[in-house]
Amino acid sequence: xxxxxxxxxADFLFLQRQTGLTWGNLSSHLSKLENAGYVAIEKExxxxxxxxxxxxxDKGRTAFQEYRQSMKQxxxxxxx
Amino acid sequence: xxxxxxxxKIERKAYTxxxxxxxxxxxxxxxxxSFGLWLILDMAWMxxxxxxxxxxxxxxxxxxxxxxxxxxVKFAPHRAKAxxxxxxxxxxxxAFLGVVAFMQTEGGGTPLWLLFAIENYMLVIGVSxxxxxxxxxxxxxxxxxxxxxxxxxIMFVTxxxxxxxxxxxxxxxxxxxxxxxLAMLVRFIRRYPLSTTRSMGDSGNEGQ
Numbered sequence: 001x002x003x004x005x006x007x008x009x010a011d012f013l014f015l016q017r018q019t020g021l022t023w024g025n026l027s028s029h030l031s032k033l034e035n036a037g038y039v040a041i042e043k044e045x046x047x048x049x050x051x052x053x054x055x056x057x058d059k060g061r062t063a064f065q066e067y068r069q070s071m072k073q074x075x076x077x078x079x080x
Numbered sequence: 081x082x083x084x085x086x087x088x089k090i091e092r093k094a095y096t097x098x099x100x101x102x103x104x105x106x107x108x109x110x111x112x113x114s115f116g117l118w119l120i121l122d123m124a125w126m127x128x129x130x131x132x133x134x135x136x137x138x139x140x141x142x143x144x145x146x147x148x149x150x151x152x153v154k155f156a157p158h159r160a161k162a163x164x165x166x167x168x169x170x171x172x173x174x175a176f177l178g179v180v181a182f183m184q185t186e187g188g189g190t191p192l193w194l195l196f197a198i199e200n201y202m203l204v205i206g207v208s209x210x211x212x213x214x215x216x217x218x219x220x221x222x223x224x225x226x227x228x229x230x231x232x233x234i235m236f237v238t239x240x241x242x243x244x245x246x247x248x249x250x251x252x253x254x255x256x257x258x259x260x261x262l263a264m265l266v267r268f269i270r271r272y273p274l275s276t277t278r279s280m281g282d283s284g285n286e287g288q
Contacts, residue, residue, distance in 0.1 A: 006091035007153050014151025017272075018094060053152075 001038065001056065001064050009055035030054065038063055094153060095221050101146045102264025104222070107138045109258025112209075116250030145265070149272035166219045170212065202246065206236025209253075228257060 003018050004010060010018075016026050033039040038060030042053045056064070111134055115127035197204045210229040217225025232253060239249045 002087060002090050003094065006087055006156070007094060008156050010094075010153040011151045014094075014153045017150045018090075018097065 001033065001060065004039065004054060004056045005061065005064050009053050012052040012054065015054065033060070036060075092221055095155065097150060098146070098153060099220055099222050100264070101142075101149075101268040102261040103138060103141050103145065104216075104220070105224070105257055105261025106265060107134050107141075107261075108216075108228075109254050109256070109261050110134070111254070113251055113254025113258055116247045116254055119247040119250060145269070148274055149268070163219050166215045170215055200240065202236050202240040202249075205246070206233055206239070209236070224260075231256065 003015055012026070012030075015030075016023065019026060021029070030039055030041065034041050037057060040055055040057050044051050044053070111127070111130060114130055118126045210232040213225045213229035213232060217223065217229070235249050235253055239246070
């Protein structure tokens with residue numbers, strides 16, 4: 001989600017290169033995130049080849065920001 | 081415990097990975113080299129025309145070389161804004177200097193600062209080109225552009241004292257950047273062969 005958070009949208013290949021995950025692993029993660037409503041997946045054909053574009057939904061962005069806030073709180077509490 | 085998420089680092093990685101193909105170096109090197117060659121023929125204006133051709137060729141090369149290998153990404157709008165702002169600042173600066181020079185020349189005689197600039201043209205060109213590299217480096221977050229800026233400064237400051245013709249330095253600078261860009265491009269193509277990765281939801285049975 002962090003990789004999608006910093007961009008507007010990206011395709012499957014770009015995410016795979018950035019995360020270093022395998023096709024199956026990344027696909028599985030994204031399907032779960034899509035089911036949760038955090039990621040929107042658009043499929044289309046470019047030059048007769050399937051192409052998948054992904055972007056975070058508003059709900060996903062909010063959830064990610066909340067997660068970051070709570071993680072920051074945890075780290076702050078630990079450092080006190 | 082999970083490592084803290086460094087969004088700036090992730091964004092930077094995404095941005096730099098998109099420019100590790102060396103295409104921007106190849107095109108910049110080619111343009112500078114061709115500008116030097118046109119200078120020999122006393123047709124420097126051809127070099128400016130090539131800039132317009134190069135911009136569209138660069139976009140096409142990105143589509144053919146980079147995107148099939150590392151995928152497509154659309155960056156956040158603030159990145160595009162930064163690019164446009166940087167380009168506008170550089171263009172406005174040059175336009176402003178041009179207008180001031182024109183007005184002062186029209187007003188009677190050549191102003192002192194313009195005479196100084198003409199006399200030290202190697203330094204002026206060197207600083208201008210180096211500044212342009214810095215702007216590109218800052219906008220695209222490409223650190224090697226700062227190295228090109230330094231190389232440009234060294235070459236043109238040296239040239240100021242050696243009195244060789246300008247096109248020698250332009251051709252040498254363009255050739256060096258072009259060669260480095262080509263080396264990066266070859267490395268990129270070897271590192272990222274054309275992906276056979278399936279798209280999400282693609283069962284991989286096409287053609288069977």
